[in-house]
Amino acid sequence: MSTLETAPAVGETPATAAAAKSGKARKRPSFLLWFAIAWMALVLLGALLSLVASDVFPHGYDKAFGEAKQAPFSSWPEFLGTDGLGRSHLTRLAFGARVSMIVALVSVVVGVLVGGLLGLVAAYFRGVTEMVIDLFSDALLAFPPLILLLALSSVYEPSQTSITAGLAVLTIPGFTRLTKASAIAQSNREYVTVAKAMGAGPGRIIFKELLPNTFPAVMSYSVIVMAVLIVAEGSLSFLGLSIPPPMPSWGGMINSAKDDLSLYPSQVFVPCAVLFLTVFSLNVIGDRLRAKFDVRDTKL
Amino acid sequence: MLRLLGRKLLALIPVLFLVTFATTALPDLVDGSPVAQMLGPGSTPQDLKDLEHEFGYDKSLPVRYVTWVGNALTGDLGESLKTRTSVMDGIAERFPVTLELAVFALLMALIVAVPLGVWTAAKAGGRVDRVIGGVSSGLLSIPTFVSVFILVYFFANPKMMLAFKPTGWEYISVDFAKNIEFAFLPALALALAEIPQFQRLLRSDMLATLQEDFILTARSKGLSTPYVLFRHALRPSSFSLLTVSGLTLGRLIGGTVIVESYFAIPGLGQGMYQAINGKDIPVVQGTVVVIALIYVLLNTLVDIGYSLIDPRVRAR
Amino acid sequence: MAEPTTTGSPTPDEPLLRAEDLRVHLDTPRGLLKAVDGVSFAIERGETLGLVGESGSGKSMLVRSLMGICPSIARIRGSVRLDGRELVGVPRKEARTIWGNRIAMVFQDPMTSLNPVLRIDRQLTESMRLHLGLGKKEANERAIELLTLVGIPEPLKRSRSYPHQLSGGMRQRVTIAMALACDPDVLIADEATTALDVTVQRQILDLLQEIQAERGMGMILVSHDLGVVAGRTDQIAVMYAGRMVEHSPTADLFAHRRHRYTEALLGAVPRLDVPREQRPRAIPGSPPDLITLASGCAFAARCGAADDLCRAQRPELGEDLGTHRFACHHPVGTDAPAGADAASGDGADEKPSLMKETPA
Numbered sequence: 001m002s003t004l005e006t007a008p009a010v011g012e013t014p015a016t017a018a019a020a021k022s023g024k025a026r027k028r029p030s031f032l033l034w035f036a037i038a039w040m041a042l043v044l045l046g047a048l049l050s051l052v053a054s055d056v057f058p059h060g061y062d063k064a065f066g067e068a069k070q071a072p073f074s075s076w077p078e079f080l081g082t083d084g085l086g087r088s089h090l091t092r093l094a095f096g097a098r099v100s101m102i103v104a105l106v107s108v109v110v111g112v113l114v115g116g117l118l119g120l121v122a123a124y125f126r127g128v129t130e131m132v133i134d135l136f137s138d139a140l141l142a143f144p145p146l147i148l149l150l151a152l153s154s155v156y157e158p159s160q161t162s163i164t165a166g167l168a169v170l171t172i173p174g175f176t177r178l179t180k181a182s183a184i185a186q187s188n189r190e191y192v193t194v195a196k197a198m199g200a201g202p203g204r205i206i207f208k209e210l211l212p213n214t215f216p217a218v219m220s221y222s223v224i225v226m227a228v229l230i231v232a233e234g235s236l237s238f239l240g241l242s243i244p245p246p247m248p249s250w251g252g253m254i255n256s257a258k259d260d261l262s263l264y265p266s267q268v269f270v271p272c273a274v275l276f277l278t279v280f281s282l283n284v285i286g287d288r289l290r291a292k293f294d295v296r297d298t299k300l
Numbered sequence: 301m302l303r304l305l306g307r308k309l310l311a312l313i314p315v316l317f318l319v320t321f322a323t324t325a326l327p328d329l330v331d332g333s334p335v336a337q338m339l340g341p342g343s344t345p346q347d348l349k350d351l352e353h354e355f356g357y358d359k360s361l362p363v364r365y366v367t368w369v370g371n372a373l374t375g376d377l378g379e380s381l382k383t384r385t386s387v388m389d390g391i392a393e394r395f396p397v398t399l400e401l402a403v404f405a406l407l408m409a410l411i412v413a414v415p416l417g418v419w420t421a422a423k424a425g426g427r428v429d430r431v432i433g434g435v436s437s438g439l440l441s442i443p444t445f446v447s448v449f450i451l452v453y454f455f456a457n458p459k460m461m462l463a464f465k466p467t468g469w470e471y472i473s474v475d476f477a478k479n480i481e482f483a484f485l486p487a488l489a490l491a492l493a494e495i496p497q498f499q500r501l502l503r504s505d506m507l508a509t510l511q512e513d514f515i516l517t518a519r520s521k522g523l524s525t526p527y528v529l530f531r532h533a534l535r536p537s538s539f540s541l542l543t544v545s546g547l548t549l550g551r552l553i554g555g556t557v558i559v560e561s562y563f564a565i566p567g568l569g570q571g572m573y574q575a576i577n578g579k580d581i582p583v584v585q586g587t588v589v590v591i592a593l594i595y596v597l598l599n600t601l602v603d604i605g606y607s608l609i610d611p612r613v614r615a616r
Numbered sequence: 617m618a619e620p621t622t623t624g625s626p627t628p629d630e631p632l633l634r635a636e637d638l639r640v641h642l643d644t645p646r647g648l649l650k651a652v653d654g655v656s657f658a659i660e661r662g663e664t665l666g667l668v669g670e671s672g673s674g675k676s677m678l679v680r681s682l683m684g685i686c687p688s689i690a691r692i693r694g695s696v697r698l699d700g701r702e703l704v705g706v707p708r709k710e711a712r713t714i715w716g717n718r719i720a721m722v723f724q725d726p727m728t729s730l731n732p733v734l735r736i737d738r739q740l741t742e743s744m745r746l747h748l749g750l751g752k753k754e755a756n757e758r759a760i761e762l763l764t765l766v767g768i769p770e771p772l773k774r775s776r777s778y779p780h781q782l783s784g785g786m787r788q789r790v791t792i793a794m795a796l797a798c799d800p801d802v803l804i805a806d807e808a809t810t811a812l813d814v815t816v817q818r819q820i821l822d823l824l825q826e827i828q829a830e831r832g833m834g835m836i837l838v839s840h841d842l843g844v845v846a847g848r849t850d851q852i853a854v855m856y857a858g859r860m861v862e863h864s865p866t867a868d869l870f871a872h873r874r875h876r877y878t879e880a881l882l883g884a885v886p887r888l889d890v891p892r893e894q895r896p897r898a899i900p901g902s903p904p905d906l907i908t909l910a911s912g913c914a915f916a917a918r919c920g921a922a923d924d925l926c927r928a929q930r931p932e933l934g935e936d937l938g939t940h941r942f943a944c945h946h947p948v949g950t951d952a953p954a955g956a957d958a959a960s961g962d963g964a965d966e967k968p969s970l971m972k973e974t975p976a
């Protein structure tokens with residue numbers, strides 16, 4: 001047709017660019033989202049089974065049962081193969097999921113509760129309270145997080161508890177900032193002013209007015225943070241500074257197989273794939289939630 | 301301007317205090333005596349006392365802190381428990397390696413991400429944009445310790461392609477070509493994680509710029525699309541990318557532990573890793589403080605630099 | 617569909633710029649938006665067309681479609697000829713040799729239409745270097761000449777500064793200099809003075825008029841203010857809802873305005889010979905939504921003279937360019953149909969005194 005078509009986005013008006021962007025977000029097949037949800041369900045199932053019903057796995061996580069370094073998809077039911085000591089990949093990955101999920105979920109819950117409360121309090125009282133809270137969260141954020149964890153692991157013997165505690169502390173300032181920003185935006189709105197004018201106390205306003213409205217932002221952020229936490233725990237266990245053996249973790253499995261890379265690549269890539277898919281799924285879900293609630297600026 | 305600088309530097313003080321204080325407190329957290337490992341078999345409790353006294357661990361925390369700060373200000377970060385050499389010297393030797401790796405990774409990430417960011421913004425919503433967007437969100441989910449394996453498997457593997465050295469290091473001052481050969485894969489592994497973030501950031505800033513009137517003016521002059529994109533739109537869109545690059549450099553300097561320990565590169569990260577495993581507390585302390593200091597200073601510099609480079613901000 | 621492209625040298629009987637049945641349809645998420653719908657006009661060298669209409673009437677879209685610079689959702693149809701050469705449908709690469717070179721544009725807001733991070737000289741010279749193939753030095757010299765021409769003091773110093781270091785009026789002079797850089801045949805000023813204050817506005821308009829006369833360019837002056845274009849144009853086109861509703865030689869339009877919308881628009885122009893309290897300020901009602909436009913006259917809903925005919929059937933504009941054309945069933949001067957009260961009263965015999973001077 002006879003349009004002097006120019007490069008699409010160059011000189012577009014905001015309306016069209018926005019349309020193009022949101023169009024993209026909407027049109028993308030939600031297949032990815034369903035896949036992500038299904039994968040996370042599987043991971044959670046694995047974690048749950050290894051926690052409460054580890055008998056359902058054909059073999060234990062710490063006992064060799066057959067030939068070492070079996071490739072995946074070569075036998076049934078151990079279709080993920082075996083590790084360097086002849087232990088079941090399937091079972092070990094499920095137990096790894098348990099470690100990752102516990103660390104991520106507990107840290108996020110602590111982060112949301114402590115960080116969220118601090119953020120709400122800072123947003124409500126402002127002034128000195130806000131300054132003190134900001135000081136601590138800025139100081140924590142001013143550290144390269146991995147370095148902090150490493151420094152701690154130089155003095156503490158790593159355990160599930162110490163790792164979770166360390167990561168939980170690190171997640172707090174992010175949530176503090178997020179809830180604070182979001183709650184401050186909320187508290188300038190009319191309904192909060194109205195509530196204050198009607199004599200509602202701080203507790204009431206924080207919990208009845210501010211909290212519910214910051215919830216969506218916090219939720220999508222939490223999912224993204226879980227992905228970050230899983231990577232962080234993975235990094236530590238890859239360095240051998242997380243849960244001690246024989247308890248498996250994904251990063252630890254990758255670490256112990258690293259010398260087999262060229263001869264038995266599946267030894268490395270099976271746990272890598274599981275870890276990647278989990279992080280990816282969480283990112284997909286988090287992105288979706290964020291797009292849905294339109295939260296901006298949620299970097300950890 | 302000066303007020304801003306003053307405020308930023310003032311804000312650094314509590315952060316620096318917390319960092320240094322926490323690191324000085326580190327030995328107190330150790331189970332048992334931090335110097336216990338230095339004793340050979342058959343040593344007496346008196347030997348332990350002597351050593352503790354020598355390293356100052358018999359003093360109280362506030363005293364130790366003041367001493368430590370005083371020494372640190374003169375460039376003395378103590379002695380390694382293992383080698384009994386100066387911690388500062390060790391850091392001075394390792395730091396350039398890590399810095400090179402971080403800068404190399406940052407440059408790589410920018411070289412790839414800038415054209416991609418511009419391209420995806422120009423074609424926003426189109427197929428190219430969607431494909432690159434998809435790939436970059438996949439890339440975003442690959443942790444460094446996974447991409448390390450992917451890269452080594454494909455590019456430093458006699459069975460696939462032996463383009464690079466899987467492990468080892470050569471100092472840049474000794475042999476440049478060899479240095480690059482060793483540094484390429486680790487730097488790429490670090491860069492891979494940054495590329496999607498840079499690309500996304502630039503894309504969204506570019507999209508905003510492309511809606512400005514001056515882009516229409518430029519186009520109405522008959523300038524070609526690449527010219528408009530790179531000469532008119534890129535500069536005003538790149539301020540936050542520059543900021544983030546600065547922050548990323550700081551993060552990379554503190555984040556090379558995994559890559560350095562995997563590729564056996566004698567940088568700060570590897571030093572830190574070895575010190576942790578050897579419970580060499582003074583080295584851990586020194587490295588943490590140096591890295592945190594660089595990180596915090598870079599953040600502040602970037603904060604200030606941001607307002608310096610943008611003529612519009614300057615004008616306000 | 618575009619007509620087959622006619623190429624070749626300018627034919628003597630072809631006007632400088634001619635638009636025929638030009639349409640710009642936008643494919644918006646809400647539906648098809650006819651931003652420009654069937655517009656025709658012609659201008660000769662040295663002639664100025666004034667394009668007037670309320671905000672959203674499609675003025676910008678029309679002038680941008682003349683060059684072909686429209687949002688990607690736009691479809692341009694009809695014909696635009698420059699010296700007989702068809703512009704609609706030419707490949708973008710070819711179109712770019714015309715943009716800034718033979719047709720140049722000055723935009724509304726000088727605060728945002730200059731690149732904030734590039735120096736003035738750079739922005740002035742880039743089109744000269746591209747279209748005229750000038751070297752850096754020649755281009756810089758010419759840039760200084762241009763800045764002098766548009767009345768910028770200390771042109772050498774100014775050329776080295778960034779846009780934010782100049783005042784709004786100065787910046788608009790710079791954008792005019794930019795538009796003049798390649799000696800265009802047609803200069804389009806899209807509300808070039810709307811964002812400036814009154815005295816500066818007049819200076820800029822005078823400058824444009826002067827340069828246009830000097831160079832014999834064709835010019836299109838876009839404004840939502842009839843007063844601005846009154847004394848400075850040869851013909852005036854009044855746009856409403858994407859269409860021309862009245863188009864005529866300037867003198868004729870003011871002497872015998874026919875369309876009820878033009879009438880209302882004239883009423884909305886502040887006039888100094890009428891006591892302040894009697895000066896109508898705006899036309900009651902608001903412009904129609906261009907997506908859900910009904911079949912009748914688009915102005916019917918706001919027109920005092922509208923009847924069922926107006927609501928059912930759209931009045932057509934005459935075909936004869938150069939004559940006084942208007943699209944109205946009950947033009948000013950005829951009696952309004954019974955039952956409908958006149959929009960702006962008994963304006964017909966009242967001669968507006970806008971011709972000579974243009975108080976803004």
Ligand SMILES: Nc1ncnc2c1ncn2[C@@H]1O[C@H](COP(=O)(O)OP(=O)(O)OP(=O)(O)O)[C@@H](O)[C@H]1O
Nearest residue numbers: 013015644651670671672673674675676677687906
């Ligand atoms: N990119 C776009 N997407 C959708 N609709 C648009 C776009 N650009 C313009 N329009 C619509 O096209 C119509 C004509 O707009 P145009 O900018 O030409 O009006 P105008 O007469 O120049 O108004 P103003 O006096 O405000 O500049 C308007 O209804 C506007 O809403």
Ligand SMILES: [Mg+2]
Nearest residue numbers: 675676677807
């Ligand atoms: Mg306009």
